[in-house]
Amino acid sequence: MDMRTPLGKVRGLGSAKSGTDHFWKVRTTSVALVPLLLFYVVFLVMYVGRPYVEVVGALANPFVATINALTVIASVIHMRLGMEEVIQDYVHSESMKLLCLVLNAFFSLLIGGLCLVAVLKIAFAG
Amino acid sequence: MANVTKNRPLSPHLQVYKFIPTMAMSIMHRITGAVLYFGTVFVAAWLIAAASGEESFNQINGLFGSLVGQIILFGYTWALLHHLLGGLRHIMWDLGYGFEKEFSTMLAKANLAASVGLTVLIWIVVLVVR
Numbered sequence: 001m002d003m004r005t006p007l008g009k010v011r012g013l014g015s016a017k018s019g020t021d022h023f024w025k026v027r028t029t030s031v032a033l034v035p036l037l038l039f040y041v042v043f044l045v046m047y048v049g050r051p052y053v054e055v056v057g058a059l060a061n062p063f064v065a066t067i068n069a070l071t072v073i074a075s076v077i078h079m080r081l082g083m084e085e086v087i088q089d090y091v092h093s094e095s096m097k098l099l100c101l102v103l104n105a106f107f108s109l110l111i112g113g114l115c116l117v118a119v120l121k122i123a124f125a126g
Numbered sequence: 127m128a129n130v131t132k133n134r135p136l137s138p139h140l141q142v143y144k145f146i147p148t149m150a151m152s153i154m155h156r157i158t159g160a161v162l163y164f165g166t167v168f169v170a171a172w173l174i175a176a177a178s179g180e181e182s183f184n185q186i187n188g189l190f191g192s193l194v195g196q197i198i199l200f201g202y203t204w205a206l207l208h209h210l211l212g213g214l215r216h217i218m219w220d221l222g223y224g225f226e227k228e229f230s231t232m233l234a235k236a237n238l239a240a241s242v243g244l245t246v247l248i249w250i251v252v253l254v255v256r
Contacts, residue, residue, distance in 0.1 A: 119177075
């Protein structure tokens with residue numbers, strides 16, 4: 001027997017009221033991060049040990065800077081959602097869970113902010 | 127009223143299952159994910175240093191160039207590649223493929239072999255290029 005209301009079925013959001021949003025964002029960011037991070041790895045292998053002017057010059061290239069910024073944004077969303085899942089799995093006390101989830105959001109956004117500002121500063125100001 | 131949430135049955139955890147390759151790689155996927163999460167501090171530090179000028183850039187490169195720094199970077203390279211390859215397996219399963227027992231066990235082993243192999247390969251290239 002299905003106890004769901006017709007409206008609930010149409011909305012498809014389930015008991016947590018967010019539907020497949022969490023799942024979907026983790027997967028889409030992960031798919032985006034595959035080419036982005038492969039580019040990053042190749043870039044780092046190419047520029048490891050090179051002098052400052054050369055490395056910053058390469059990072060300031062508009063194409064590289066865009067890839068960098070997108071990598072930062074996708075990574076921050078992915079890492080926050082991933083750690084959220086780990087916290088919800090292992091932290092059982094309600095207050096501790098809340099604290100961890102807030103710290104997780106703050107940490108992810110702080111890292112994202114720092115990386116993004118650095119990437120944009122190099123892109124615009126060298 | 128009785129506390130209904132306290133006595134709910136819980137699903138059994140890791141210790142009751144036989145340790146098999148797919149399980150080991152599932153655990154590794156979580157651990158490498160967490161390592162990558164906290165390791166973003168190093169990524170942010172490097173980008174901030176690069177954005178701050180030549181002196182701070184050379185300083186942080188000196189830190190990453192030290193023995194401890196190199197070990198951290200080597201570990202981070204492996205964690206990234208392992209998590210990336212593990213992620214591809216998960217995408218495959220999400221699309222509904224690759225659930226056969228022998229195949230998924232083979233893929234779990236291949237995941238570990240490929241991540242270690244690629245990490246060593248990248249580091250050989252890096253050290254030869256230098």
